[in-house]
């Protein structure tokens with residue numbers, strides 16, 4: 001450490017605070033010209049990290065982003081495609097902006113393995129790419145084996161998750177359209193933690209909104225392994241009873257054990273079987289396979305333990321893990337906004353460490369989760385999280401954050417603008 005080390009970022013960054021970052025970028029003149037950061041995964045965490053390492057290093061550090069998909073399709077807002085008020089094109093953004101505007105090298109492939117000793121990642125064709133720092137943001141994988149029969153039912157296309165936006169989102173919408181009026185759509189919710197706490201309830205609301213317009217005799221069943229709605233419970237339940245009274249039914253403490261695709265049924269550990277016309281079964285989730293196979297998923301081979309100040313893995317030096325794949329700190333949701341916020345703190349730490357600058361000792365994270373309960377009405381929950389040095393974790397700042405008083409259309413506008421802004425913040 002030199003006498004002149006400076007902190008790269010003194011505070012967390014609000015979404016879209018590009019002018020603040022432009023100032024910070026000038027602090028990084030010590031970044032070694034040949035340093036290379038490799039990022040695995042171009043989702044909310046990885047794409048943001050790729051862009052911000054470039055910006056915060058004043059474009060001196062090379063960044064290679066490895067992501068199999070050629071366009072980014074957003075999970076946030078994908079429930080609106082199921083509800084019918086948006087289409088896939090409206091939630092899709094090309095990755096090109098990262099290359100053209102930020103000089104990120106894009107490799108459209110899936111990383112097959114990581115060698116944390118040699119500091120290389122390998123692609124399926126045997127190509128290896130070296131790194132000084134590696135950012136791993138692979139999101140979650142569905143734990144299909146936790147529910148008997150689910151893998152086969154998914155492979156045949158009969159029981160879908162659509163928990164990664166894309167082909168399954170379109171296929172699930174088609175199943176809903178094909179369902180006769182008077183039919184039943186059932187969504188199951190796994191025990192927390194899982195990707196996007198309010199996501200299943202937003203989806204149930206979107207399907208109910210669609211049924212109310214197009215198939216009013218139909219039902220939405222929410223079969224939840226948890227004892228209650230896990231996010232914004234009072235707001236969701238009030239909206240359902242005021243607007244979807246004869247459509248939505250919420251059943252807590254329903255843990256799925258197996259699916260019977262032939263009879264279109266779900267089997268639970270205690271409760272009676274449920275038959276439905278469209279089954280949307282969400283199994284337990286865990287850090288993406290690449291994190292598991294590299295030994296980064298230190299907690300029950302499920303979530304990746306990290307140093308919360310820098311997001312560096314607890315078991316692999318110079319490997320930083322972000323987003324849904326991480327073991328969450330208290331009250332930290334697995335959300336796109338949170339992954340974007342992780343990425344900025346991690347990018348700042350990576351650039352600081354490669355530039356011989358001090359790492360920010362007390363970073364902040366922010367989160368807002370908007371949920372559409374109809375095509376226009378929205379509810380939100382927000383929080384601010386600060387790193388507590390003595391406890392080596394993030395905790396919510398007392399008095400910060402908040403909750404909608406009730407569903408309203410103004411927040412519908414805010415929510416769609418939030419999406420436009422975060423996509424631009426990650427990708428443009």
Ligand SMILES: Cc1cc2nc3c(=O)[nH]c(=O)nc-3n(C[C@H](O)[C@H](O)[C@H](O)COP(=O)(O)OP(=O)(O)OC[C@H]3O[C@@H](n4cnc5c(N)ncnc54)[C@H](O)[C@@H]3O)c2cc1C
Nearest residue numbers: 041043044045075076111138139196323324334335336337
């Ligand atoms: C229906 C739904 C609604 C949601 N709504 C909201 C919302 O309103 N607000 C919100 O904040 N969050 C929302 N979320 C949650 C949000 O989508 C996730 O929390 C967020 O995507 C996590 O970001 P991530 O970077 O950790 O992972 P992801 O965004 O999932 O990105 C992971 C990327 O890694 C890539 N990858 C995986 N393995 C490899 C490999 N081996 N090599 C290369 N690439 C790899 C994948 O292709 C993927 O692109 C929602 C989620 C769902 C499912």
